[in-house]
Amino acid sequence: MARLIRTEKEVEGRYTEQWIVVEEDPLDRWPEGPLEVVGRPAARVDGLQRARGEARYTADLALPGMLHAAVLRSPHAHARVRRLDFAPALEAPGVRAAVGPGDCDVLVEEAGYQGAPVAALAADTFSEAQAALARVGVEWEVLEPLLDPDEAVSRGELIEEASRYERGDVERGLAEADVVVEAEYRTATVLHNALETHQAVCEWEGDELTVYISTQWIWGVRKDVAKRLGLPPDKVRVVCEYMGGGFGAKIDPGDHTYLAAELARRTGRPVRCALTRREENLASGNRHATVQRLRAGAKADGTLTALEGEFTMAVGWDGFVSSTAGPMKMLYGCENVRTVELGAKLTTGPNDAFRAPGFVEGTFGLERLLDELAAKLELDPLELRRRNGADADPVDGRPFSAKNLAECYRRAEPHWARRGEVRARSEGPWRRGVGLASQVWYGGGGPPSYAWVRVGSDGRATVLTAMQDIGTGTRTAMAQIAAEELGLPLERLSVSLGDSSRGPYAAISAGSSTTPSMGPAVRAAAADAARQIVEIAAQRFEVEERVLSLRGGRVVSEDGKSWALEDVTGLLEDGQILGKGSRGPNPAGMRVLTFGVQVAEVAVDVETGEVRVERIAAIHDVGRVVNPLGASSQVEGGIIQGIGHTLSEQRLLDPGSGRALTVTLDAYKLPTIADVPEIVTELLDVPDGHLTSLGSKGLGEPPIIPTAAAIANAIRDATGADVRSLPITREEMLRALREARERAYAL
Amino acid sequence: MTELLVNGGRHEVHGSVLTTLAEVLRGHLGLTGTKVACGEGHCGACTVLLDGAPALACITLLEAVGEREVTTIEGLRDHPLVDAFVRADAVQCGFCTPGQIVSAAALVRETPAPTREQVRHAMAGNLCRCGTYPKIEEAISTWQG
Numbered sequence: 001m002a003r004l005i006r007t008e009k010e011v012e013g014r015y016t017e018q019w020i021v022v023e024e025d026p027l028d029r030w031p032e033g034p035l036e037v038v039g040r041p042a043a044r045v046d047g048l049q050r051a052r053g054e055a056r057y058t059a060d061l062a063l064p065g066m067l068h069a070a071v072l073r074s075p076h077a078h079a080r081v082r083r084l085d086f087a088p089a090l091e092a093p094g095v096r097a098a099v100g101p102g103d104c105d106v107l108v109e110e111a112g113y114q115g116a117p118v119a120a121l122a123a124d125t126f127s128e129a130q131a132a133l134a135r136v137g138v139e140w141e142v143l144e145p146l147l148d149p150d151e152a153v154s155r156g157e158l159i160e161e162a163s164r165y166e167r168g169d170v171e172r173g174l175a176e177a178d179v180v181v182e183a184e185y186r187t188a189t190v191l192h193n194a195l196e197t198h199q200a201v202c203e204w205e206g207d208e209l210t211v212y213i214s215t216q217w218i219w220g221v222r223k224d225v226a227k228r229l230g231l232p233p234d235k236v237r238v239v240c241e242y243m244g245g246g247f248g249a250k251i252d253p254g255d256h257t258y259l260a261a262e263l264a265r266r267t268g269r270p271v272r273c274a275l276t277r278r279e280e281n282l283a284s285g286n287r288h289a290t291v292q293r294l295r296a297g298a299k300a301d302g303t304l305t306a307l308e309g310e311f312t313m314a315v316g317w318d319g320f321v322s323s324t325a326g327p328m329k330m331l332y333g334c335e336n337v338r339t340v341e342l343g344a345k346l347t348t349g350p351n352d353a354f355r356a357p358g359f360v361e362g363t364f365g366l367e368r369l370l371d372e373l374a375a376k377l378e379l380d381p382l383e384l385r386r387r388n389g390a391d392a393d394p395v396d397g398r399p400f401s402a403k404n405l406a407e408c409y410r411r412a413e414p415h416w417a418r419r420g421e422v423r424a425r426s427e428g429p430w431r432r433g434v435g436l437a438s439q440v441w442y443g444g445g446g447p448p449s450y451a452w453v454r455v456g457s458d459g460r461a462t463v464l465t466a467m468q469d470i471g472t473g474t475r476t477a478m479a480q481i482a483a484e485e486l487g488l489p490l491e492r493l494s495v496s497l498g499d500s501s502r503g504p505y506a507a508i509s510a511g512s513s514t515t516p517s518m519g520p521a522v523r524a525a526a527a528d529a530a531r532q533i534v535e536i537a538a539q540r541f542e543v544e545e546r547v548l549s550l551r552g553g554r555v556v557s558e559d560g561k562s563w564a565l566e567d568v569t570g571l572l573e574d575g576q577i578l579g580k581g582s583r584g585p586n587p588a589g590m591r592v593l594t595f596g597v598q599v600a601e602v603a604v605d606v607e608t609g610e611v612r613v614e615r616i617a618a619i620h621d622v623g624r625v626v627n628p629l630g631a632s633s634q635v636e637g638g639i640i641q642g643i644g645h646t647l648s649e650q651r652l653l654d655p656g657s658g659r660a661l662t663v664t665l666d667a668y669k670l671p672t673i674a675d676v677p678e679i680v681t682e683l684l685d686v687p688d689g690h691l692t693s694l695g696s697k698g699l700g701e702p703p704i705i706p707t708a709a710a711i712a713n714a715i716r717d718a719t720g721a722d723v724r725s726l727p728i729t730r731e732e733m734l735r736a737l738r739e740a741r742e743r744a745y746a747l
Numbered sequence: 748m749t750e751l752l753v754n755g756g757r758h759e760v761h762g763s764v765l766t767t768l769a770e771v772l773r774g775h776l777g778l779t780g781t782k783v784a785c786g787e788g789h790c791g792a793c794t795v796l797l798d799g800a801p802a803l804a805c806i807t808l809l810e811a812v813g814e815r816e817v818t819t820i821e822g823l824r825d826h827p828l829v830d831a832f833v834r835a836d837a838v839q840c841g842f843c844t845p846g847q848i849v850s851a852a853a854l855v856r857e858t859p860a861p862t863r864e865q866v867r868h869a870m871a872g873n874l875c876r877c878g879t880y881p882k883i884e885e886a887i888s889t890w891q892g
Contacts, residue, residue: 047833050841051848053780053820059842060779127765195784195792195842195876244782244842245876277785471840471877629836637839637878665789665874673880674867 007585009446010592012353012511013323020447022584027527027693030484030624032686036551038484039685041629045476045495046242046469055242058199058214059274066201067096069263069273070129071256072119072136073283074111077145077658078347081109081118085137092135094128095121097266104262105228106255110143112317113349114659115282117255122263122271145658149291149314149344159315159343165329166338167395173306173336177297180306181373185365186725187708188650189289189314191281191668192354196244198284199274200253202260209264210237213257216246216470217508218500221253228253229261241498243470247641248353249285250470251510281663285352286651289314290324292365302379302387304334311362315343319351322358327366327705330593331440333390347658353510355641356701359441360708364726367437367709371716381713382409382416385438393591401587401690404621405438405595411682412436415599415617419717422601426718429607432614435713436599437706443622443698444592444691445516449583450504453482453525454576455533459553459566461486462494463525467506467518469497472700473630474514478522480626481694485526486533487550488565507583512594512698515626517583520692524581532577537568587690594702596620598639600710601677604718606737609730613643613711617680623697624687635681635703642707644671650727720744749809753778754822762809769793769804772819780820780845784874791873794846795819801853801872820845823852831890832883839877847873851887861887 003022008015034040049055086098098121101107107117119136123129146152174180200213209231215221218238226233243250260273275284290313297306311324321343328339354360374381386409392399419434426432451465463482469475479493486493496502507517530550537555538545547558556562569577586592601615618635625631648669652661662668687695712723721736751758753776760771769786772778772795781804784792788806795804796818804819823829828848831837838844847870854861854869861869866887875883 043833043836044838046841047836047838048829050838051829051832051844052824053778053782053845054824055841056779057782057842059782060773062774193876195782195790195840195874197784243840244784245840247876277787277789471842473836473839633836633839633877633879633882636881640878640880641876664787665785670874670876671878671880672871672874673883674871676878676880676884679881 005585007447010442010444011508011513012357013326013442020585023582026584027523029687029693029695035484037480037490038626039624042476042480042490042627044473044630045479050242057196057242057244058201058212058240059196059244061201061212063201063203063270066270066272067122067124067263067267068126068129069120069122069259069271070126070133071117071259071279072133072138073279074114074116074118076111076140076142077114078143079111080141080143081138082141083137083139084119088135088137089121089132092128092132094124095132097122097263099262104258106258112347115279115349120259120263122267145347147346147348147653147655147658149289149312149346152344152346153312153342157345159318159321159345163321163341165325168336170306170308170336170338174297177305178300179373179376180295180297181369181376182295183369183372183724185292185294185368187290187361187364188726190287190645190649191651192247192249192285193280193668193670194245194247194249197275197277197280198250198254198256199272200257200260201270201272202257202264203270204264208235208237209261210239211257212239214243214250215240216250216468216510218466218468219505220251220508222500224253225257225261228258238500239498240468243468246470247355248357248510251353251508277665278663281668282349282660286349287354287357288316288322288351290361292324294365294369296369296373298373298377300377302377302384304332304388306336307334309339311339312342312344314346314348316346316348316350322351324358324362326359327362327440329395331366331438332388333394334388348653355638355704356441359705363437363439363705364708364712367706368712368724371435371713372722382412382436385409398589398591401590401592402623402688403595404684404686407684408595408597408619408621411619412597412599412617429605430603431606431718432601432603433714433718434599434601435710435715435717436597437709437713439596439620439702439705441512441594441702441705443512443516443594443702444586445507445513445698446586447583448505449507449517449521451518451521451525451581452504453529453579455529455569456576457566457570457572459564459569460492461488462496463522464496464503465506465518465522466500466503467497467514468509470509472509472514472634473627474509474518476630477515477626478518481519481522482526485523486530488553492553512700512702514698516692516697519626519694519696521581521583523693525579528581529577529579532579533568537563540568540571584692590690592691592697594620594622594697596702596706598706598710600714602711602714602718604715604733606719609733611647611715611728611733613677615678616707616710618703619682620702621684621686622699622702623691624695625683625685626696631683631699632681634699636679638703639679639707640671640676642704643675645726646708646711647727751812751817753817754819760809764810766809767805768795768807768809768812768817771809772804778819778821782842782845784842791850792843792846794849794873796849796853799853799856801850820849823848826852828852828855828886828890831886835882835886835889837879837882837886839879843873843875847875847883855887855890859891
């Protein structure tokens with residue numbers, strides 16, 4: 001019977017309450033450790049399609065009669081359109097339609113950042129559309145840019161009201177401290193640069209709109225597009241079969257989707273709107289820069305007595321303020337904490353979620369501060385962290401559903417113990433050292449999410465759910481979970497996803513939530529199908545249901561008899577067995593979080609300021625690991641992105657005009673294969689005993705969180721220099737070395 | 748009208764003096780395995796072989812190809828590297844993967860058992876934002892089984 005319950009839902013730290021319907025009785029939890037399929041390394045079920053170039057991405061879609069849009073974007077950081085004349089552009093070869101402010105509400109008259117969309121047109125080919133853009137008559141009134149976040153705050157230019165948090169008494173905590181450290185840390189604006197740019201193809205059939213889109217959330221796009229266009233949601237179909245990376249910036253439909261929909265409506269033809277790489281680096285979102293003014297007080301034994309932070313985020317023209325104070329509130333059991341988060345409204349491109357938004361930046365500041373504190377206390381940095389562990393959520397006292405950070409620290413010891421040997425390998429100008437940093441993040445997922453499982457008479461099964469695989473390997477994880485429950489080898493499973501008209505509602509692929517949200521629904525659907533198979537077999541072979549189970553593609557009886565699955569399902573000929581499942585609630589009154597620690601080894605050339613990362617050991621606890629092979633890839637990918645924003649990536653603006661200088665991939669420095677250190681991944685792989693029948697949490701974000709701080713702390717270990725600004729350019733490295741030398745002379 | 752030799756077949760294609768090889772492969776011949784991610788020769792996603800040597804299709808003009816044979820990922824689908832990439836999990840979102848495999852195929856044809864440094868040198872022009880690099884190294888070091 002359906003039970004209606006109220007439960008808490010979390011995405012990237014934003015909690016909401018909602019009603020859900022729970023139909024099934026909870027399933028037994030699987031035992032710990034590798035099972036038949038779950039917990040064992042599996043190559044991706046769609047690996048061949050992707051590797052052979054057969055997978056069709058949104059970028060590869062060519063519909064009959066399809067037109068191509070090009071978008072006129074502001075060349076100025078801040079400007080107003082005085083006059084817009086489409087007439088010459090409409091006469092250009094191939095042009096079919098043009099739209100400006102007033103025609104589509106994503107087009108603006110006041111451009112608040114370079115790249116803000118002002119007008120768009122559709123033509124037979126993309127090059128014709130681009131050529132016609134140059135013929136649009138446009139007159140700009142250039143306005144004053146505002147680029148400095150501190151200046152914006154002092155002028156009161158905030159995106160939203162300041163967010164304040166306080167527990168205990170920070171003044172008392174500081175007064176009781178034996179040691180106080182304070183420092184200012186900065187992180188740069190960094191760009192997602194998924195290799196498939198933001199794009200959509202929109203096609204109208206009558207009053208029904210199909211949106212083919214590179215997205216992290218099929219159902220979110222469906223809901224937003226329907227709402228904005230005034231359509232019933234079931235008139236909007238959203239398709240994303242293969243997706244070329246998102247990292248947080250492809251959650252909303254985006255301006256391009258609304259432009260494609262409007263141009264398609266006007267022309268009666270399908271329209272593609274795809275950002276170029278340069279547009280991608282101006283107008284598709286970014287991780288906002290931060291300025292963090294932090295203070296910590298501690299007793300001589302290392303007990304934290306106070307943590308205080310003022311965080312200013314360079315949000316841009318719009319976008320949300322990422323929770324940069326999160327780690328300071330959540331990571332340590334300090335009684336006295338006060339934070340304020342200020343989101344500066346600037347004439348720069350909008351902030352968007354980027355792999356653990358806020359926590360990457362905030363962990364850099366907090367975990368650097370902890371190492372500066374450890375140095376002053378002459379305490380081992382690992383020991384300092386151990387002494388300040390939180391047994392319950394420090395924010396509201398809730399018990400954790402599971403917390404194994406202490407075990408992560410224990411597993412980090414052998415890596416941490418390499419310090420002496422690593423330092424001893426310093427030679428000439430190259431100084432070597434080891435640093436570590438801890439990680440806290442969400443990642444529990446939540447309801448609602450649904451899946452169906454279809455078993456055919458040939459004994460093969462298909463998982464159907466309208467989720468998306470953005471490259472994380474969730475298609476494979478879902479196949480593994482269903483295979484485990486059905487007792488089938490992985491090769492007898494298919495997964496059909498990526499189309500809102502081909503399966504039920506599914507969760508967002510963000511916030512490290514896909515596997516913990518979808519996995520339990522898929523398992524429940526497979527269990528529903530498995531139950532029906534057992535019931536059919538019991539009747540056909542005249543045995544009791546309770547002695548039957550599904551294993552190795554067979555229905556197995558306790559007395560040793562067994563029948564091939566297809567001998568049972570084959571009875572049905574064209575008939576199918578249909579299972580359905582849904583995601584149940586998260587544990588009431590508990591805090592579901594992920595934890596981990598990374599240990600970095602670096603080499604620093606103290607003459608040139610060159611920094612090389614030589615080794616990173618990553619130890620994370622994300623509950624049960626469904627696919628250890630895919631999981632290690634997630635960890636490596638997170639760390640490599642982390643190395644990028646630690647050492648080389650930053651969006652640079654011309655300080656006078658506010659125009660971006662880093663819009664191409666030769667100017668914006670992504671890590672290459674030559675920048676990758678040795679990476680050692682250790683996942684605890686202990687199911688969270690309170691979280692769903694699966695006990696799995698998400699792994700997309702945790703690995704990127706501590707990387708920058710671990711590297712910067714290793715630099716301190718190697719050289720005694722405190723780097724406080726990301727990326728750690730040679731200038732920053734040499735500045736920190738100079739400061740350390742001056743500090744040494746002064747003593 | 749230009750004659751183009753692609754994956755062992757001859758094709759008559761039309762293009763202006765500014766038409767790129769990537770446009771012809773993807774748009775005219777339907778060979779969408781060649782991806783375009785930056786369109787200006789910075790990322791390697793569009794890598795194809797011209798007479799066996801890696802080239803960036805997005806900045807190679809059709810007119811400049813001449814008599815050289817073009818090999819795209821579609822012409823390398825049965826190369827053992829493809830399986831090696833899948834086995835090693837050197838595929839995340841997969842958008843850069845065809846270009847990676849084409850570059851790797853050129854490398855192992857010259858140097859069947861490359862050193863780590865040779866792999867890093869030959870593959871440094873193929874960006875992967877998902878960070879599959881360690882698995883790419885593994886795939887290239889195990890491609891012969």
